[in-house]
Amino acid sequence: MRLEKNWFYHFCIALSIAGMGYILIAGVSDAQGNQEYPYAMKGLLILIFFLTWAGVNFLALLSARLTITAKLKKYHNYLLAMEVIYVILILLLAFAVRLFVIQNLPMEPASDYKTYYEIAKMLKEGVLQEKGEGYCNYIGMFPHILGYCYILKTIFVVFGTSIWNGQIANVLFSVGTVYLIYRIARRLGGRMAGLAALTASAFWPSQVLYVNMLAAEYSFSFFLYLCVLLFLHLVMDYDGATKHGIRGVLLHIVLGCLIAVTAAIRPMAVILLIAILIFLIPLKSKLPEIPLNSISVWVRFLARGIFEGNAHGAGLYGGIQCS
Numbered sequence: 510m511r512l513e514k515n516w517f518y519h520f521c522i523a524l525s526i527a528g529m530g531y532i533l534i535a536g537v538s539d540a541q542g543n544q545e546y547p548y549a550m551k552g553l554l555i556l557i558f559f560l561t562w563a564g565v566n567f568l569a570l571l572s573a574r575l576t577i578t579a580k581l582k583k584y585h586n587y588l589l590a591m592e593v594i595y596v597i598l599i600l601l602l603a604f605a606v607r608l609f610v611i612q613n614l615p616m617e618p619a620s621d622y623k624t625y626y627e628i629a630k631m632l633k634e635g636v637l638q639e640k641g642e643g644y645c646n647y648i649g650m651f652p653h654i655l656g657y658c659y660i661l662k663t664i665f666v667v668f669g670t671s672i673w674n675g676q677i678a679n680v681l682f683s684v685g686t687v688y689l690i691y692r693i694a695r696r697l698g699g700r701m702a703g704l705a706a707l708t709a710s711a712f713w714p715s716q717v718l719y720v721n722m723l724a725a726e727y728s729f730s731f732f733l734y735l736c737v738l739l740f741l742h743l744v745m746d747y748d749g750a751t752k753h754g755i756r757g758v759l760l761h762i763v764l765g766c767l768i769a770v771t772a773a774i775r776p777m778a779v780i781l782l783i784a785i786l787i788f789l790i791p792l793k794s795k796l797p798e799i800p801l802n803s804i805s806v807w808v809r810f811l812a813r814g815i816f817e818g819n820a821h822g823a824g825l826y827g828g829i830q831c832s
Contacts, residue, residue: 529709530558592700596691596707603687603711607680611721616672622723625654629661630670656773657725675723682727683720687711689734696741725774732771736781739764744788 533554616622624647631637637645648655661675668674690710695703710716720727739760747757771778 526562530555530562533558588700592704595704596688599707599711600684600688604680604684606712606717607683607720610717611673611676611680614721616676616721621654625658625661625723625725626672626675628654628658629665629675632658632662633665633670653773653776654725656770656775657728660728660774661723672723676721679720679722679724679727682731683716686716686727686730686734689731689738693734693738693741696738696745729771729775729778732767732774733778733781736764736767736771736778739767740785 628637628648660678664674664678665671687707687710691703691707694706743757743760743764747754747760768778768782771781
């Protein structure tokens with residue numbers, strides 16, 4: 510399956526860019542609330558964001574006009590090597606930044622984060638039912654919290670019961686999410702889109718500043734983007750003419766299992782399943798063929814008139830130009 514970049518594709522991309530721009534601008538400009546002109550910073554950021562977006566589009570248009578991409582095809586191996594080096598460097602920097610945060614911003618578990626930690630600790634020791642009666646009632650009301658607790662429990666069994674081990678797991682999940690975002694963007698938009706997504710997600714504030722908390726968001730994001738990447742692989746590489754049908758069926762089963770694991774961490778993963786079904790059902794369904802005799806005569810005459818009108822209009826326009 511080949512991605513069709515039609516008006517709906519560009520509309521969705523424009524919406525996502527506008528959303529990210531609004532998040533960045535609103536987050537930064539909130540710090541200017543006590544100034545005499547609180548909207549000056551927001552207006553300046555909007556202007557900078559618009560000029561950046563216009564500049565990127567201008568460079569892309571200039572590159573297309575000058576056929577730079579076609580000229581660089583002979584340097585494919587060289588560019589691929591540079592891309593690999595850049596990706597590795599960004600991932601290492603992303604890991605270093607997150608490691609710096611958990612080393613210099615210590616955190617003691619509280620609220621939900623304390624709940625995750627203590628339930629995981631009791632699961633490891635096998636005393637949840639004996640010592641965690643209140644937690645059992647909480648799990649009965651919100652059973653999805655066991656998903657992340659089991660991940661923490663597994664980490665504690667292997668590496669020891671320590672907040673540091675849970676934070677390191679968050680760092681690995683976060684860096685893994687950055688790589689998955691890069692792979693998804695590269696699959697959909699090409700090399701430059703992948704590198705831009707890689708750089709943005711590697712240093713996105715919410716993916717960095719809260720990594721020292723024992724939160725379920727990092728493991729949830731990792732498995733969610735892994736599901737999206739696997740789904741794209743199935744849709745774009747496996748169709749009715751594929752020679753690897755059995756592999757495709759097995760990968761669909763793996764996708765279902767991954768969505769179940771993701772939903773065990775956060776129930777919002779069900780939204781991804783609904784989105785996949787909404788995409789697949791129209792794609793796999795075939796519209797019934799309507800016999801020509803079932804089409805109204807007026808509709809046939811109308812279509813014929815439109816086509817002939819367009820042909821006569823094109824001929825008239827050509828005649829005017831020739832004259």
